[in-house]
Amino acid sequence: MTEAPLLSIENLVVDFATDDGLVHAVDGVSLTVRAGEIVAVVGESGSGKSVTAMSILGLVRTPPGVIRDGRILLRGEDLRAVSGERLREIRGGEVAMIFQDPMTALNPVMTVGQQIAEALRLHDRDLSADTARARVVELLRKVGVPDAEQRYRQYPHEFSGGMRQRAMIAMAVANDPDLLIADEPTTALDVTIQAQVLDLLRTAQRETRAATILITHDLGVVAELADRVVVMYGGRVAEEADVRSLFARPRHPYTAGLLASVPRPDLDGELLSIPGSPPNMIDPPGGCAFHPRCPMARxxxxxxxxxxxxxxxxxxSACHFADELDEGSALFSAEEAAG
Ligand SMILES: Nc1ncnc2c1ncn2[C@@H]1O[C@H](COP(=O)(O)OP(=O)(O)OP(=O)(O)O)[C@@H](O)[C@H]1O
Ligand SMILES: [Mg+2]
Known part of the structure; x- marks a missing residue:
């Protein structure tokens, strides 16, 4: 018997009105997240990862955005149908989000400590100011912010990028969420800091046992952290699999291309990438959106x-010929990538 998922997105459709026309950012995405699991969402820039994630908490700005269709169920509760009050309760409570740039999520005119304390008290109105403060200092310590007492009183701009991201993670886990959504949480950071913040994220995930949606470009991070992977292309899910199976045998040519896009030590570190460019989301190609770039297209x-x-x-898999992708087949060879 399979357990009901914690989060279930069903046929999500999101458009954006722009001067150039309607951008079909998300075009029928369905995915599920079970309690405690880490689901990575990968795909090239513009494939609809962030818009999908923002839709969960009702963070797509309307206009220009329009959610045309779909259901987003958190433990069966339809987040598209709940009141604004309930949605605010869920945000930062049952569901917390970590963004690429913490500056967009932190209030620049409030101290870091106050903000996290406020987040705590928003979800626990009986919490005294002193207790909240003590808990925040403890949280800051836990996420590796040194001199937590002093840091409590500082403003976001007084924090380095890495420290800000640590503070964001502290805020995200403050209310012991069931679901964490991390959108490129380390992309804006230096490589050395990236590894530390990822470690921290992993620890936070283990301690809170929160299910996690991890949006990333980095397949190394996927291999290390994810249980399951959802591959997006052109606003749709191209493929979904557990992490081992995906790397062992991709069942969509686009995934095969992504896996071939990592630096290859056996080829002197040459970076292979998929020839061509992602689809125009205003006027996407007919049929399979990947066909113009697909070596298997018929x-x-x-x-x-x-x-x-x-x-x-x-x-x-959303490939007509998923069954023909063989183990170890080199769909994207060095010559193809170069040409
Ligand atoms: N506010 C907006 N107005 C117009 N178009 C938008 C808006 N937000 C997103 N889009 C478009 O929706 C599509 C999906 O964007 P999204 O941000 O979800 O991509 P992504 O997969 O997160 O890419 P990246 O890896 O670069 O973050 C893109 O074509 C993008 O240009
Ligand atoms: Mg994004």
């Missing part, structure tokens, strides 16, 4: 849009 792929289908073993 006539059917140009006309017939593949639905995400179940391949068994918890795997799903």
């Amino acid at each position: 006539d059917r792929c140009r006309t017939d849009r593949p639905e995400l289908r179940d391949l068994g073993d918890g795997r799903r």
Whole structure:
């Protein structure tokens, strides 16, 4: 028997009105997150990862955004249908978000300590100011902010980027969330700091046992942290699998391309990437959106849009020819990537 998922996104459709036309940012995304698991969401820039994540907490600005369709169920509660008050309660309570740039989430005119204390008291009105303060100092210590007592009184701009991200993580886990959404949490940081913040995120995840949606470009991070992976392309899910199976045998040519895009020590560190560019989301290609870049594309792929289908073993692929992708097949060779 399978447990009901903690979060379930069903057929999410989000458009943005722009001067150039309607951007079909998310076009029928479905995904689930079970309690405690880490789901990585990967895909090239513009594939709809952030818009999907922001939709969960109702953070898509409307206008220009419009959620056209879909349900977002948190333990069965439809987040698109709940009151504004309930949604604010969920934000920073049951569901917390960590952004790429903590400056966008931190209030510049409030001290870091006050903000985290406020987040705590928002979800526990009986908490005294003193207790909240003590808990925040403790939280700051836990996430590795040195001199937590002094840091409590400082403003976000007095923190380094890495320290700000630590403070964000402290704020995110303050109310012991069931779901953490981390959107490129380390992309803006120096490489050495990235590793530290990722370690911290992993520790925070273990301690809170929060399910986590981790949006990242970094397949190394995926391999290290994720239980399951959702690969997005052109506003849709191209493939979904547990992390081991995905790396061992991708079942969508786009995933194969992504996996080939990492630096290869056996090729003198040469970076292979998928030829061509991501689809124009105002006027996406017909059929399979990946067909113009796909080495396997056939006539059917140009006309017939593949639905995400179940391949068994918890795997799903939106490729007509998923079964023809063989183990170890080199779909994207060095020559192809160069050409
Ligand atoms: N406010 C907006 N107005 C217009 N278009 C938008 C807006 N926000 C997102 N989009 C468009 O929606 C599409 C999906 O964007 P999204 O930010 O989800 O991509 P992403 O996968 O997170 O990319 P990245 O890896 O660069 O963060 C893109 O084409 C983007 O230009
Ligand atoms: Mg993004």
